[in-house]
Structure formats: structure tokens, C-alpha cells
Amino acid sequence: MRRLKKFFTFLGIVFFILILFSIFKGFFSSKVAVPGEKIGVVKVEGVIKRSDTYVKLLDKLERNKEIKAIVLRVDSPGGVVGACQEIYDKVKEITKKKPIVVSMGSIAASGGLYISVPATKIVANPGTITGSIGVILQAYNVKELADKVGIKVITVKSGKFKDLLNPFREPDKGSLQILQALINDSYEQFVEAVAKGRKLPIEKVKKFADGRVFTGRQAKKLGLVDELGGFEKAVEIARKLSKSPSAKVFEAKPERTFLQKLLGEKTEGMLNNLSRVLNGEIKDFYLMYLLD
Template sequence: MSLDVDQIVDRRRLRRKLSFWRVVGVLAVVAAVAVGGYVTYGRDILPSSPHVARIVVGGIIRTDRERVEMLDRIAKSNAKAVIVSIDSPGGTVTGAEQLYDALRRLAEKKPVVAVVEGMAASGGYIAAMGADHIVARRNGMVGSIGVIFQYPNVTELLGKIGVTVEDIKSSPLKAVPNGYQPTSPEARAAINSLVVDSYGWFKGLVSDRRKVSDTRLAEVTDGRVFTGHQGLALQLVDEVGDERTARAWLAREKGVSEDLRVRTWRTEKTSSEFSWLRGMAATLAAATGFESVAGYLSEATQSALERAKLDGLLALWQAPI
């Protein structure tokens, strides 16, 4: 009987020891993963550790409060410099203006260098000018300095199907252009004044930030895009290269060690209110046996929705169809 009791006690002790070491093992694995993440992946370096911050500006630029708040946090972090990696055709004028202003505030606290990875056109170039120094890949695209106001006009289509849209307005220029009626000369002049005003602001920004002469300003602000190589000669960029070129400039001009790790800062991602439609496009294609085009439809639908959500004045480069 005594032997049985001793065996039971020993087994209980063994189980407790096993449970203890299991817990320790799990905690060790969790700690290893966490530490490994901080060591291996630059984006997981602690903000309190000295590092070079990287932010990514890609796709359509719109107003983004979370991004502005993130830039403000970077300004208060232990980042020694900031790299702005850009691949964007632009977006809304107000979104580009907001991003530019936030980058200029950040540049008052940290050295900021922009790297054009693929494209910094229109509003994307406005963002690049928020940096102290612009580096572009040799065949990257910069420029498209200009403003556009686009709207569809379906007057003729509605007329063919017998539909007339009528309105009662407080004044002739209220809610114009509306796309349901021919645009009057007065409405066109009013919209043109908005474009001219924003375009003047954009050109003034280029003149001030890039220090170009009036003659060259006229040349680079006619709306076209340039390669990074062309942009160097036109003073739109400071160097041709990549992120390593940017790090070398930070070391040479700002004393920021090239040995510092890079941490990619990101905002919290929010799902699109139209994500269901994008998913449906791909699902339907796959269900009908067209798996090869499912991915394409998903990307194309997302692109169309991104553009559909843009309104107001745009600083956006559009390739001819």
C-alpha cells in the first residue's frame, strides 16, 4: 500500500515537472520568434533602437490621416534618418499636399531622402519634393507636373435612350459640371480656374524646392514624364541610383552610419469597402474555368475602384490607352 502511494506521489511530481518545462519551452519558442523577428526583419526593429526609417508610398495617393500620424511618430522615434520609397502615379491634389506637408515637418527633425523605385509622377513627385534629396532609378519615371479635372459626360447617351435629367438650382454654377448636361462656357471657365490655381501652386513648389530657372521650369512643367536619367539633367532629381545610393548620401552628407538597420514603418491596414466586389470578380472567373484570368480581374477591379473613389482635382499621371 505504501509503495502504491509513493508511486502516485512520484507520478504527480513528474507531471508537474513536465508541465513546468512544457510552459518554459513554449515561452522560449515565443521569445525566440519575437527576438528573431526583431533581428531578422528590418521592419520589426524597435522604434526606440537607433535605425533608419523607411516608409513606402505606393499606388494612388489620397488623404491619409493614419500615414500623417505615423510620420509624426517617426519624428519622435529614435530613427536617425528617413527613406521615402516611392512608386506612385499620383492621386488627389489634397492627398499629395497633405503628404508633402507631413514630410516637410518630418524633415525638420530628421534627414529625409526619397528613392523613386518605379514612378514618382504628378502627386508622387509632389511627395518626392518633400524630401531633402531625390534619388531615382535610371529608368524610373518622374515629372508629369500638372493638374487635371476629369468627369464623364453622358448627355448624348441619355438622349438616345430618352432620359433627361432636370434640376432646380440656386445659381447657374451650383453643382457643375454634373455630366448629365452639356457643360456651359461659364462652368468650364469656373473649373478651369481651379485647375490653373492648383497648377500654379504645383509649379511654385517645383521652383522653390528644385531651384530651377524660369526657362527650365516651363520645360519641365508641361505635363510630360521623364526618365530618372533625363530628370537628373533637368534638376528634377539629385542622383541616379537606388536605396544604397540614398544610404551613401545620408552617410556622406548627414553622418548617418550605413551600418544602421532599416525599419519599414507601416500604418494599420484597413480593408476596402469594395473588397467584396474585387473578390467576386476573381471568384466568378475561377468558377467558370478561367483561373488564368482570375488574378488579372482582381487586380484590374481594384485599380478601377481606386480610380472611381477619386474625386476633385487630380495630380495623376495616366498612360494613354
């Protein structure tokens, strides 16, 4: 018993030291913003599941008078339709006030392309993977497995189509028609966004908007990209567009929570996912602009 108490006391001391270390590290490593003209940078990385972080960062750069132009660094295979559309709207809004140059990284496909098209200019590496204009919705169906194991699920619903993607029953024709209509409408919205953002005829966009992917060089020939080059090229173009040749690069980063500072973002994300599972929040229903 004494050993157990000593062990927990030791853990408490270690945890307390970690907290102090995190606090002091954050205090001493905080950077003081240097005044002067700047090119703001926002990085969009990984699958886009939410828009709020990116929209807030873009909004701060929009309101900051020292920020003369913005470089949106996109390295994403896409994401949730609604989230991509909210970022698209914000980028489109800002371009009316200051230039936004998209710098495509290794991949800027599907939703990654969607959020890019309203920008003032788009720069991609020759080997960047982009395109994949389309919508996808996937769900698991475990009816056969449930039948073999002997699991029976009782569903009480208010309408015929309330459980469109119930994994414990085969989807009927009516359900699939409803889902296909969702896909088709979201696809049309994607095509319209590309056509408007890139100033291309809708019919031309539809000729290659079938889910196929392109290299940056191929995308330039199609009119999806303006220039070939990397991040520095995008910064150079941003400086020219804003007539601020000496502007310094300033990366806008989201404010990290205490847990993120202490445990790291991945650990906090894992704990949040565990909490969702324990609370029974395990079913996701997303329309995705995603390279799959």
C-alpha cells in the same frame, strides 16, 4: 431544410476558425522593435487618394528619437491634389529636424514628384518615370446616351454653377471657365512647389512643366533628381546625412484593421466601395496631380 442548417453551421465554424487563425497569426508574427539607431522607411505606392495614413507614419518616425533619417519610397503616378499637398507639407516640416531621402521606384510622376521635391535628397533609378508636372480633371458626360434612352434628370440647385460637372447636360462656357481657373491655380501651386523644393527658378521649371515625363537620368539633368540609384543607394545617403553609418532599416507600416487581417486589404476595399455604391456615393470630384 436540415441540409441548409448544416451548411450554415459549417460556414459558421469555418468563419470562426479563420478568425482564430487571424488573431493567433497576428499575435505570434508581431515583431518586437530592436533598440538602436534606425533609418525609417515609409512606402507610398499606387494612386494617392488620401494622405492620413502616410502623414501618421511620417509623424511617428519624426517623433521617434531612434529614427535618425527617413527614406520615403515613392512608387506612384500621383493622386488627389489636396492629399499630395498634405504629404508635401509633412515632408517639408520633417526635413527641418532630420533628413528625408526620397527613393523613386518605377514611377514617381506628377503627385509622386510633388511629394518628393521638399525632401533633403532625391534618388531615382536611371529608368524611373517622373515629371508629368500638371493638373487634370476628368468627368463623363452621358447626355446623348440619356437622350437616346429617354432618361430625364431633374436638378434643383441653389446657384447657377452648383452642378459644374453634371453628366446629364453639356457644360456651358461659364462652367468650363471656372474649371479651367481651378486647373490653372493648382498648376501654379505645383510649379511653385517644385521651384521651392528643388531650388530652381520658376521660369526654368515652367519650360518643362507642360505634362511631359522624364526618365530618372533626364530628370537629374533638369535638377529634379540629385543621385541615380535604387533603394539601397537612398539608404546609404540617409546614413551619411544622419551620420549614422550603422543604422538599421526599419519600415513603418500602418496598423491593419481586423477586417484587413482577416480578409486582406483588397477585399476590405472592395466591400467599402460596394457600400459606397449602395449608399449612392458614386460621384467623385477630384483635381488630380496624376500621370494619365
